[in-house]
Every structure is written in structure tokens, then in C-alpha cells.
Amino acid sequence: MHGCARFTPLLEGYLDGELSAEQIDAVEEHLWSCPRCQKELEELCTLRKILREAMEEGLVNEQLQVAWDRITEGLTPPTLKERIWWPVRNLLPPFRPLRTLAWGLALLAILLFIIPLVTTAPSPPVEVESIESEHPVMIFQGEEGMTVIWLFEAEE
Amino acid sequence: MNERELIERVQKGETEAFKDLMAPYERRIYSLLYGMVGDHEDALELTQEVFIKAYRSIKSFRMASSFYTWLYRIAVNLALDFRRHWVANPEPKEASDPPDEGGPDSSLLRKELNEQIHRAMALLSAQHRAIVLLREVEGLSYREIAEIMGCRLGTVMSRLHYAREGLRRALEPYLKGGG
Numbered sequence: 125m126h127g128c129a130r131f132t133p134l135l136e137g138y139l140d141g142e143l144s145a146e147q148i149d150a151v152e153e154h155l156w157s158c159p160r161c162q163k164e165l166e167e168l169c170t171l172r173k174i175l176r177e178a179m180e181e182g183l184v185n186e187q188l189q190v191a192w193d194r195i196t197e198g199l200t201p202p203t204l205k206e207r208i209w210w211p212v213r214n215l216l217p218p219f220r221p222l223r224t225l226a227w228g229l230a231l232l233a234i235l236l237f238i239i240p241l242v243t244t245a246p247s248p249p250v251e252v253e254s255i256e257s258e259h260p261v262m263i264f265q266g267e268e269g270m271t272v273i274w275l276f277e278a279e280e
Numbered sequence: 281m282n283e284r285e286l287i288e289r290v291q292k293g294e295t296e297a298f299k300d301l302m303a304p305y306e307r308r309i310y311s312l313l314y315g316m317v318g319d320h321e322d323a324l325e326l327t328q329e330v331f332i333k334a335y336r337s338i339k340s341f342r343m344a345s346s347f348y349t350w351l352y353r354i355a356v357n358l359a360l361d362f363r364r365h366w367v368a369n370p371e372p373k374e375a376s377d378p379p380d381e382g383g384p385d386s387s388l389l390r391k392e393l394n395e396q397i398h399r400a401m402a403l404l405s406a407q408h409r410a411i412v413l414l415r416e417v418e419g420l421s422y423r424e425i426a427e428i429m430g431c432r433l434g435t436v437m438s439r440l441h442y443a444r445e446g447l448r449r450a451l452e453p454y455l456k457g458g459g
Contacts, residue, residue: 136437136440136441136444137437140415140421140422140440141421142421142422167448167455167456168444168448170454170455171416171444171447171448171451171455172416174393174397174451174454174455175315175397175412175413175416175417175447176416176417177390178315178393178394178397178398179311179312179314179315179413179417180307180311180417181390181394187320187324188306188307188310191306191324191327191328192299192306194328195328195331195332195335196295196299198328198331198332198335199295199298199332199335200295
């Protein structure tokens with residue numbers, strides 16, 4: 125229709141209420157006589173309507189109530205214990221009772237096996253006497269008896 | 281009690297006043313976020329985040345600007361962050377369906393249309409999506425949108441036009457029928 129090129133760019137502003145009073149008058153006068161721009165405007169209105177309906181659907185009050193419960197939790201400042209414990213807790217692996225018990229028993233078994241070995245290991249022999257002579261003699265006292273070492277030089 | 285008084289009470293630490301302050305916005309913020317992320321569960325979680333962030337930073341709010349543009353700015357920024365994170369770490373999941381309302385036929389038709397709308401929205405960039413939602417769903421002025429998005433008025437107008445054209449192309453059969 126006559127003058128559409130001038131008015132089409134203004135249709136969105138008209139729909140959005142962003143035109144001056146003079147522009148509104150001009151657009152309305154054109155719309156009166158232009159089915160093409162009427163259709164264009166109608167499509168823009170329909171787009172707005174279906175977008176609004178699509179975005180506003182689906183939210184039920186129960187969901188909002190649950191959301192508010194969580195929001196309220198989020199608003200409460202954490203206690204001193206929570207402030208100290210939570211960061212530590214986040215660093216630790218999650219607590220699993222059965223796995224923890226299994227690891228505990230395994231550790232206990234290892235300790236029960238190692239402790240007797242450590243406690244019953246023979247202590248090294250202690251030198252109790254050495255005799256300086258042409259052929260030095262060293263006497264060691266161990267738990268299993270006495271050891272005498274007599275050193276001889278090999279004859280050339 | 282008016283909004284200004286409620287804001288002052290919340291700024292003094294009265295948590296109870298916060299719910300009254302946010303009551304007019306909870307559905308609107310949710311709708312905006314739903315349009316931005318396209319999933320009910322994510323939109324609900326983001327709504328919670330927006331409200332908690334608003335509460336924690338409300339002391340920095342000065343009465344010079346309007347409360348809702350301040351609140352929408354928080355919502356849009358969180359949604360943009362969410363989109364950026366989602367693009368970097370996509371987690372494929374099925375969109376959570378809203379509960380059915382109305383008869384089976386109307387419900388099916390509405391569901392089909394809504395799916396088309398969300399597909400069409402997904403073709404837009406996050407910035408274009410935010411602008412078209414702030415205008416078409418929230419009814420904000422170009423100036424308010426420019427303030428929220430931190431861009432110029434001309435940018436708002438051109439992005440809005442581009443987004444509308446994209447949606448009109450993608451939803452042509454539904455628009456020709458008159459919705």
C-alpha cells in the first residue's frame with residue numbers, strides 16, 4: 125500500500141508505545157487505509173500474546189512455595205559451626221559407613237600383623253669387649269648368645 | 281506498606297519483609313528466566329539464586345534507580361552466566377514438562393506451540409532473547425531495557441527488531457492463523 129515503506133519501521137515502536145504523539149497519529153491514519161500494515165501489526169500482537177502465554181504457563185504455587193523454602197534457607201546466615209565445618213566437610217570424601225568399617229578392619233588387621241613383628245624383632249648384638257693384641261678379639265653379646273670374632277691377618 | 285519502606289526494612293536486616301517485597305516479582309522473574317533458559321527446573325533454581333543474590337546485595341541498592349530494573353539486571357546477568365556455563369559444559373537433558381492444565385486437546389496444542397516457541401527462542405542469542413523477553417513478556421520500555429542490558433537505546437531497538445523477525449519466521453504458521 126501507499127507509504128508502507130515509511131510506516132513499517134514505526135509499527136514496532138507503535139506497538140511498544142515508544143512513538144511521539146505526532147508519529148502515533150500518522151501511523152494510525154496509515155493503518156486505517158492499509159490492510160498490509162494492519163496484518164503486520166496483528167502478527168506482532170499475536171507474537172506478543174503467544175510469547176507471554178508460553179512464558180507464564182507451567183509454574184504452580186506449590187513449586188513457588190518450595191522455591192521460597194529454599195530461598196529462606198539461603199537467607200539465613202550460617203552458624204559459626206557451619207561456617208567452620210562445611211568447608212572442611214566439602215574437602216572430605218563422602219561418609220559411607222560400610223566402606224569406612226571395611227577400611228577400619230583392614231587397618232586393624234595390618235596393625236595386628238605388624239606390631240608383633242616390630243616388638244619381637246631381634247635387637248642388634250652389642251659389643252661387650254675387645255682385646256687388642258696381635259690378633260684382635262671382639263666379643264658381642266646378642267639375645268641368642270655370645271659371638272666371638274678373632275681377626276687373623278693372612279700370611280703373605 | 282510501599283516498596284520503598286519494604287526495601288528499607290530489608291536493608292536493615294528484616295528477612296520477613298523480603299518475601300513481601302519480592303511477591304510482585306516472583307512469577308515475572310521466573311517467566312523471564314524460563315524464557316531465557318527454556319527449562320522449568322533450571323528456571324526455578326535460577327529464580328532462587330536471583331532472590332538470594334538480591335537479598336545479599338540489597339544494601340548496595342540506592343533508591344535512585346527503580347527496584348525492578350535493578351532486580352531484572354541481576355536476573356538477566358545470572359541467566360547470561362548460566363547460558364555461558366551451559367554452552368561451555370552442555371548437559372543434555374530432556375526439558376521438564378509443566379503440569380497439564382485444561383483438556384487433553386488444548387493441552388496438546390499448547391504444548392506443541394510452546395515447544396515451537398522454545399525452539400525458536402533457542403535460535404536467538406542470549407542477548408536477543410533477553411531483550412525480546414524484557415519487552416514482550418515483561419513490558420519494559422526501551423530505556424529500561426537499555427539500563428538493564430547496559431547498552432544503548434539504538435542497540436535495544438535493532439536487537440528487538442532482529443529477534444522479532446527471527447521469531448516471526450520460525451513461528452509463521454502460528455502467527456498467520458492469529459494465535
